[in-house]
Amino acid sequence: xxxxxxxxxxxxxxxxxxxxxxxxxxxxxxxxxxxxxxxxxxxxxxxxxxxxxxxxxxxxxxxxxxxxxxx
Numbered sequence: 001x002x003x004x005x006x007x008x009x010x011x012x013x014x015x016x017x018x019x020x021x022x023x024x025x026x027x028x029x030x031x032x033x034x035x036x037x038x039x040x041x042x043x044x045x046x047x048x049x050x051x052x053x054x055x056x057x058x059x060x061x062x063x064x065x066x067x068x069x070x071x
Contacts, residue, residue: 003057011058016065023058026051 014022030051033042042048064070 011061019058019062026055
């Protein structure tokens with residue numbers, strides 16, 4: 001499952017500070033979903049996978065912006 005171009009474009013247009021805030025939000029959401037998964041079966045298990053991949057995308061974009069690869 002890949003992300004749509006709109007989702008990637010939205011994250012690419014964010015500043016580093018906005019990306020870090022989004023990363024914190026996604027990380028806490030992912031942690032909460034994992035805790036809920038241990039308690040009961042998740043309603044949508046693909047949401048966990050998608051959130052993990054979004055975290056990776058945001059981390060990649062932050063690093064690229066820090067190195068000056070992506071403006």
